[in-house]
Amino acid sequence: MYTESEVLEFVKEEDVKFVRLAFFDLKGKQKNISIMADQLHRAFELGISFDASAIDGFESPDKSDLFLHPDPTTLSVLPWRPNTGKVCRMFCNIKYPDGTPYEKDCRTLLKNAIKYAKEKYNLSLSFGPEVEFYLFKLNEAGESTKIPFDNAGYMDIAPEDKGENIRRDICFTLESMGIIPEASHHEEGPGQNEIDFKYSDALTAADNTATFKWIVRTRAASNGLYADFSPKPLEGQAGSGFHINVSLSDESKMPNAIAGILKHAEELTYFLNTTEESYNRLGECKAPKYICWGNQNRSTMIRVPATKKIKRLEIRSADPECNPYIAFALIIYAALDGIENNLIPPAPVEENLFANASKNDIKVLPDTLDLAKKIADESEFVKKVLKY
Structure with a gap:
């Protein structure tokens, strides 16, 4: 500082x-x-x-x-x-x-959201991003392939997990740049990894996310690999999510915040899922598509994890291709809308939505980029927040 x-x-x-x-x-x-x-x-x-x-x-x-x-x-x-x-x-x-x-500076946009939450509601929001990515081999010309670095699964260890040394290298580099990693492990997909870093204010979290992706790409390249942050690089395998954990300085406002985010979920989707490929991920391999929330439920868009300390909510629909500054700003304003209007969330969903072919009583996220863009273009909420 x-x-x-x-x-x-x-x-x-x-x-x-x-x-x-x-x-x-x-x-x-x-x-x-x-x-x-x-x-x-x-x-x-x-x-x-x-x-x-x-x-x-x-x-x-x-x-x-x-x-x-x-x-x-x-x-x-x-x-x-x-x-x-x-x-x-x-x-x-x-x-x-x-x-x-x-006005199109996304860091300024996020700073304004943080300032508005503090000045009008005396509220601070902390963010803890979880970013998933794939490591792919390079061909003889040094170009990326779709051949995974390994064939390990969730939280496997060496020798199946070949990414241990690279994740360690990434964590040391993060530390040297002032970003504190908390956990790292192999994810479900072949060659898929995740590194989580410490909670911070929204602007620092967005800066850290941007730095993190840069470091991962740099360290992967130095190890003769390609780091892929796309949401669905391999058909039939787990997509890569950008899970956004949010905690509020006043925990009593969390139900209102959940209600506000759910209210604006369709309008947010274009900014949380920014590519055509994003919509191949939603609804598959633990990537949610239903606009609902649940306690400890990874099949819902918002999960409230079991925790012994600070209560938090986890938005599970976003993917790593999104702009974290715009995403965090929109989430803050959506949460504040829920707080200002004292919105009450629906009852939590306790069942596994992935096991049900259809849930006609629960709204779903937009299923194409074009539809998500149309909803965002017509949204007064988005126009008010982005102002351009």
């Missing part, structure tokens, strides 16, 4: 030569520009300009100048780069030339 002056001092004392200024497009894809360390003072004071018309969904060529303003609290040294002439990374806030925040 550095200040600007501390970052400038750190860069000077630690022989940092390059600083990567990172930001995100609307799909959550990380972009960056590298500057020399002696340009960092200018970046803090004036920002670093970039061509917004080259970023899909941002601006047209006639008003394309936007500026990156680094967030000093996000400083991390890239541990896989040389110790002499270090390389650092900071996430940035995007602003117009006059200094006003850019």
Whole structure:
């Protein structure tokens, strides 16, 4: 949690030569520009300009100048780069030339949601993401195949699980960048893995998710593998989920929050499940499709896990291709809608919905990307939150 002056001092004392200024497009894809360390003072004071018309969904060529303003609290040294002439990374806030925040900056959108929850409801929300991914072998040309790194199953161990060393490497790298991993294991699919990291505020959790995916891809590549975060890379095998655990500073509001998220579930789907492939995952292999909740029930969209400490809810429908900043912001506003209107959730579902061919009395999530987009486009809730 550095200040600007501390970052400038750190860069000077630690022989940092390059600083990567990172930001995100609307799909959550990380972009960056590298500057020399002696340009960092200018970046803090004036920002670093970039061509917004080259970023899909941002601006047209006639008003394309936007500026990156680094967030000093996000400083991390890239541990896989040389110790002499270090390389650092900071996430940035995007602003117009006059200094006003850019409304399509997803970090700003999430910061506004956090601020609104605190100022209007005196409420803080903590997020704990669980990200699943596959490891695939490369061919002789160094390109990705669909051949899994191993054929192990859920929580198997070596020698069946060949991913132990890579997960350990990823965890050490996460630690060195200030992200605290809590657990890692082999998942159900062949070559499928999961690493969970510590709960944090929503913005830090989104930053950590973005950093996590970058680290996994980097460390996989260094081991001659390809890390795949797509929701359904192998037909007939488990898809990869992005399970979003949320806890509230006032636990008494959790039922209202659940009701609010369920109310807006169809409108959220386009932002939680952003690809055509996403809809091949929903309804299969423990990926939910019914808009309901249950205690300890992994077949429902929202699960309330058994826990001896902080009570939390787990949203199980999202997948790793989504933009975590937009997803978390929408979840916060949906939860707050439930709290503001004192919404009461339906009774929890206690049965295994995967074992039932049809549940006509429970609404289902959109089953195609086109339908999800249509619902989102027509949603007043989404228009109010995104404001663009």
